Amino acid sequence: MEGDGLSVVSGNGIEVTSGQMKYFLDPRKVSAAGICCVSHAHSDHMPSSFDGGPLFCSDITLRCLRGRVKSKKSKNYLENVERGDLPSVNASGAGHILGSNMFMIDEGKKVLYTGDFCPQDRLGMEGARPQKCDALIIEATYGNPRYRFPNRNAMMGVIRDWVEDTLNQGCSAVLYSYPLGKSQELTTMLKEFQPRLHGSVLDTTRMMEADDLKFDYLPFDPADDTPQLVISHNTKGENGLSALGKKRTATVSGWCLSGRSWGMDEGFAYSDHADFYEIIDFVKRCSPDQVYMHHGSEEILAKEIRERLGITAVPLKKGQSNLGSYF
Ligand SMILES: [Zn+2]
Known part of the structure; x- marks a missing residue:
């Protein structure tokens, strides 16, 4: 497909160029020099400067x-x-966190950019749906065959049981998770326990709320030492968390698959990213001629896509601009 005048390179975020049109996907710098698309506001995707132009x-x-x-x-x-x-x-919808988007660019040839994505429906949020495209730019966070997540609904059931058991034993249950996305998911799925939100989790949840989006929670109160469910990002026990009486702690992260729990009592492998097998299935259903990958195990995923699906697959590297990145 070389010579079609479309290019995909890593630069200001991911740059897709077609003739005079330039698209910046999750750019570091938002400017009028291109059409700027931001998939979601996790720090590795959000811009660090805003100089003008529509968004x-x-x-x-x-x-x-x-x-x-x-x-x-x-x-x-x-x-x-x-x-x-x-x-x-x-x-x-990218199905990663509330409000996360994929972008399809149609300049005659169709280019789909997933940002971070998850194909499974959760939290009243539709999972990412595959779309036919000529080129697919896909995340590779868990792009290694060693990553296969347990069913997310089943894992949420395990977390719910753990919280219930912990509270029944007269202990507080403290779940540690990323403030944007996972924490609101836990807040919603565990609302029967009236979760207390702590620190940056509370701030971020309030930031997301609007007339059409409300969550059911209480702000963490350091003066309240009754057994309770707390959702926090602060693993050091600061800002009143250490004042909780007896407590059990757990990390909620896809990386717990590798057996890590970061010093907590438990680690629950629950992720808002696609695992390797979901990525492969998604690529297959989009049936692109070319796949580019970013964020994570790019080299491994590229090799697996080439071998399993017979599709040209190229990791996107910063500043890459050779002919191999054109299609
Ligand atoms: Zn993300």
């Missing part, structure tokens, strides 16, 4: 960006931002 992202992502940027210039930009609207860009 393609969901309402939830925009609220998160507004809450997370520090500089006055960035805050000003985001308060007055013009939302992107072009027939050549089509956003759809």
Whole structure:
């Protein structure tokens, strides 16, 4: 497909160029030099500077960006931002965290960018749906055959049982998870225990809320030492957490698959990313001619896609601009 005038390279985020059109996917710098699409507001995907131009992202992502940027210039930009609207860009749910998007760019040839994605429906959120495309740019976070996650609904049941047992034993249950995404998922799925949100988990949850999005929780209260479920990102027990009486702790992360629990009593392998087998299935259903991968085990995933599916697969490396990156 070389010579079609489309290129995919790593630069300001991932850059897709077609003739005069340039798209920046999860750019570090948002500017009018290209069409800027932000998939979600995790730090490895969100821009660090905002210099102008319209922005393609969901309402939830925009609220998160507004809450997370520090500089006055960035805050000003985001308060007055013009939302992107072009027939050549089509956003759809990525199923990773609330508000996360994939982007389909249609310049005659179709290019699908997944950002971080998860194909399984959860939390009233549809999983990412495969779409036919000519080129697929896909995350490789768990792009290694050693990563196969347990069924997420079953794993949430295991977490729920653990919380219930812990509270029944007169202990508090403390779950540690990433503040944006996983924590709101736990808050929703475990609302029967009236979770207390602590520190950055509380701040982030409040940041995401709007008239059409509310969560059921209480703010963590260090003066309350009754057995309770706490969701926190702070593993050091600071800001009142250490005042809790008897407690049991658990980490909730896909990386717990490798047996790690970061010094906690338990580690639950629950992820909002696709595992290796879900990635392979997703690629197959999109049936692209070429796959590019980013974020994670790029080399391993590229090799597996070539061998298992017979599709050309190329890791995206920073600054890569050789002919192999054209299609
Ligand atoms: Zn993410």
